[in-house]
Amino acid sequence: MSDGAIRPLPIVVVGHVDHGKSTLVGRLLHETGSLPEGQVEAVRESSRRRGMPFEWAFVLDALQAERDQGITIDTTQIRFRTARRPYVIIDAPGHKEFLKNMVTGAARAEAALLVIDAAEGVQEQSRRHGYLLRLLGIPQIAVVVNKMDLVDWSAGRFGQVAEGFRAYLAELGLTPLAFVPVSAREGDNLAAHSPRMPWYQGPTVVQVLDSFEAAPRPVDRPLRMVVQDVYKFDQRRIVAGRIESGRLRVGDEIIFSPSNKVVRVRSIEAWNVPEPPEEAVAGESIGITLSEPIFVERGEIVSHLERAPMETTVFRGRIFWLGERPLEVGNTYTLKLGTSEARVRVEAIERVIDTDDLSGRPADHIARHGAGEVILRADRLLALDPFDANPATGRFVLIEDYLPVGGGIVSMEGYPDQRQLVTRRATNIHAVGHAVTREARIARNGHRGGVLWFTGLSGAGKSTLALALERELFRKGYQVYVLDGDNIRSGLNADLGFSPEDRAENIRRVGEVAALFADAGMIAISAFISPYRADRERARRAAGDGFHEIYIHAPLEVCEQRDPKGLYKKARAGEIPDFTGISSPYEPPENPELVVPTHELSFEESLALLVDYVERHFRA
Amino acid sequence: MSWNYLAELEAESVYVLREAFAKLDRLAVLWSLGKDSNVVLWLCRKAFFGHVPFPVIHIDTGKKFPEMYAFREHYARAWGLELIVEMAPPEEEVDPTLPPAARSAARKTLGLQRALEKHGFEGLILGIRRDEQALRAKERYFSPRTADNRWNMKDQPPEFWNQYMTDFPPGTHVRVHPLLHWTEVDIWRYTKRENIPVIDLYFARDGKRYRSLGDRDITFPVESNARTIDEIIAELETTHIPERAGRAMDHESEDAFERLRATGYM
Structure with missing residues (x-):
């Protein structure tokens, strides 16, 4: 059924302050006959009264304060039409102080025009805006080189400006559809080709706009519906939300994340429609009823079972920062992702990006209007997607003191999906009533059972110390056994590789086996890097109070220098993907029972420290 | 459901309304009886499956057209609305420095402000659109107001990726604008498609x-x-x-x- 409404393409116009964005939009409206009657005359008259020269930019804004300052302080929005289709043009401010308004406007756009002054060339905000367009996920851009009248319509100057910027954008992964030389003030190359630049054969601004395509609806991506609320206005219990991607049908088996509840869709509810829908797809705000009365709540993500979002408490964010106070390591913020909210702590700032040359460097803070990559840890399990897999559930906003202070996109590179790690485990330690009691085993062995969980970087000395400690404890009469890659990987975990998921599963099994050894009255020493805090916490839960986390600590530089197996060299050469410390994170323990600083102690001192620890904690 | 531009507009508005209902405690919708606020009420019923689960406020200046009063009484009943009618204060109480018509219009503002105080509303839904007027083009979907009802137009919070400002310091109230992205002709096309009375x-x-x-x-x-x-x-x-x-x-x-x-x- 057609109702005649045609979707306008949302376009944003960005660029450095005073490079002529508003002039471009104002003149474009005039050239295409899109201005309300009398608007130009009214603005000419008001400019005359003020004793100011007429500017096309004034056409856009009836806002007095703006005219006095001569800058667009907030986004404005203009409707406009070409022969092909209607547009909504969002004119975003170029002044650095108004980056939040630029983001507000640009985030709605599906294509962008980036305006550069031919005389001034590429400036700080030109680059920063280019960078933000990439981060905001605006897929299509074109560059308008403005004020060609000020450079005598010079093809050489145009080429110079265009080539420099083309290289910058290419590094970001952005390929502009076109570079158009224009004079917005004079109207050249906007709607018609300019006789003053016969050397330019490319498209006019209007032709460029008409060559942009509307963003396709993500109907073929995995189903994601963000739950906004659960309603009980009448006898129906309706789970309400929007389908961000994919499609959902009545009868589908769905899972709510992160609560991991599985249920079927009984009906799709809608008001004032000809017939109840059987299917709903990306973009629709819907309501569903469920086959069983399970408890679910706002913030969850509905998906199909087989293509569910990831679950994690920690992730990497590529962020832009708008807050007055800088983002700092250790700070906590409220995270909003989809409809879910959580407290997150900035665990690390991996790098701050210099948008002038796209270089990155480590730092302890990200200042206002800066960008960078950070590690965020949430106070609870989150359901999310890597941004590249599913943008709507892969981007987030950070809130401080009620205000949105930053936005970012999710990268899960190097982090495992924690979903399979929340699996229920049998209660095999305390609940199972063995005939032989724990006390009897302690009496026989002369010591308690437990787990010495070594964690640390490759090369820190875990295996060497574990084997030496095993020998020493055995000599002293302890029942002791080392679990390491050699005896675990060859049998029990022969089915696992080295992806983040497999490494997490590897550690999960080691944790369970170590817990069984402990229950049997033995001391299990595990010697695995086990880089993720969540994995070690799970191992701790498995073993209960007999668990001792022991941080075998040496700084990365030291480990890399030792490099006993030559692994760091290979990792640096890119031959080993996901190598902890190089291309995959290591999360140091927060409160380990014991720290053994192997870069400060000799081997013998380290071993003595460990033996002493066991003697004090395990002797019956 | 057939998907087209009107469906997209509707889905966006419904999302905004549900966010407001989920996040704001004392919520009300302003009903001017005009075409836009009729669409807002209609979208509320879409969002909440036939219900308008919060009060509907009409600020009455006493100078509306008779047709408007008749419309109000009829549909308040027909749609099962929890209607609150607040009389706007007389013109003498309004800022005397405003030009005459603006001064008259400002009665509505003052009436609204008093209604908000009287009922303690934290959120107010209004049917303004960006395309109506240059200033409204600068609005946010969720637009905070200070305790004395002021709009700090020059320092608005950023709003992107469907994340709205939904938590506020005490004393703030927020205006919610579910029709911000609609145009006048969109309103009429939707009114026709849904057969909404006007x-x-x-x-x-x-x-x-x-x-x-x-x-x-x-x-x-x-x-x-x-x-x-x-x-x-x-x-x-x-x-x-x-x-x-x-x-x-x-x-x-x-x-x-x-x-x-x-x-x-x-």
Whole structure:
């Protein structure tokens, strides 16, 4: 059924302050006959009264304060039409102080025009805006080189400006559809080709706009519906939300994340429609009823079972920062992702990006209007997607003191999906009533059972110390056994590789086996890097109070220098993907029972420290 | 459901309304009885499956057209609305430095402010659109107001990726604008598609019709022969006359509307 409404393409116009964005939009409206009657005359008259020269930019804004300052302080929005289709043009401010308004406007756009002054060339905000367009996920851009009248319509100057910027954008992964030389003030190359630049054969601004395509609806991506609320206005219990991607049908088996509840869709509810829908797809705000009365709540993500979002408490964010106070390591913020909210702590700032040359460097803070990559840890399990897999559930906003202070996109590179790690485990330690009691085993062995969980970087000395400690404890009469890659990987975990998921599963099994050894009255020493805090916490839960986390600590530089197996060299050469410390994170323990600083102690001192620890904690 | 541009507009508005209902404790919707706020009420019923689960406020200046009062009484009952009618204070209580029509219009602002205080509302849903007027183009979906009802237009919070500002320091209230992305012609197309009732004053009689409805003494009809919604849509496709041309207070001085908005006008 057609109702005649045609979707306008949302376009944003960005660029450095005073490079002529508003002039471009104002003149474009005039050239295409899109201005309300009398608007130009009214603005000419008001400019005359003020004793100011007429500017096309004034056409856009009836806002007095703006005219006095001569800058667009907030986004404005203009409707406009070409022969092909209607547009909504969002004119975003170029002044650095108004980056939040630029983001507000640009985030709605599906294509962008980036305006550069031919005389001034590429400036700080030109680059920063280019960078933000990439981060905001605006897929299509074109560059308008403005004020060609000020450079005598010079093809050489145009080429110079265009080539420099083309290289910058290419590094970001952005390929502009076109570079158009224009004079917005004079109207050249906007709607018609300019006789003053016969050397330019490319498209006019209007032709460029008409060559942009509307963003396709993500109907073929995995189903994601963000739950906004659960309603009980009448006898129906309706789970309400929007389908961000994919499609959902009545009868589908769905899972709510992160609560991991599985249920079927009984009906799709809608008001004032000809017939109840059987299917709903990306973009629709819907309501569903469920086959069983399970408890679910706002913030969850509905998906199909087989293509569910990831679950994690920690992730990497590529962020832009708008807050007055800088983002700092250790700070906590409220995270909003989809409809879910959580407290997150900035665990690390991996790098701050210099948008002038796209270089990155480590730092302890990200200042206002800066960008960078950070590690965020949430106070609870989150359901999310890597941004590249599913943008709507892969981007987030950070809130401080009620205000949105930053936005970012999710990268899960190097982090495992924690979903399979929340699996229920049998209660095999305390609940199972063995005939032989724990006390009897302690009496026989002369010591308690437990787990010495070594964690640390490759090369820190875990295996060497574990084997030496095993020998020493055995000599002293302890029942002791080392679990390491050699005896675990060859049998029990022969089915696992080295992806983040497999490494997490590897550690999960080691944790369970170590817990069984402990229950049997033995001391299990595990010697695995086990880089993720969540994995070690799970191992701790498995073993209960007999668990001792022991941080075998040496700084990365030291480990890399030792490099006993030559692994760091290979990792640096890119031959080993996901190598902890190089291309995959290591999360140091927060409160380990014991720290053994192997870069400060000799081997013998380290071993003595460990033996002493066991003697004090395990002797019956 | 067939997917097209109107469906997209509707889905976006429904999302905004549900966010407001989930996040704001004491919520109400403003009903001016005009075409836009009728669409807002309709979208509420879409969002909440036939219900409007919060009070509906009408600020009555006592100077509305008789047709508007009849419409209010009829549909408040038919749609099962929890209607709150608040009388606007007399003009003597309004800022005397405003030009005359703006001063008259500001009665509504003052009435609204008093209604908010009286009932302690934290969130107020309004049917303004970006395309109506340059200042409204700068609005956010969730737009905070200070305790004294002020709009800090020059320092608004950023709003992107459907994440709205939904938590506030005490004393703030928030205006929610679910129609921000609609245009006048979208409103009419949707009104037609959904068969939403409208007041007859919008249709031409003797070569004139109202494009925008306000108080009897400061609202004027525009020249038009559009007698049906289809004819209104056809007219809007070609006109270059702004929608609020018939609203006197917009045109008295260059900054009249800005001053009205900054102090709480919708």
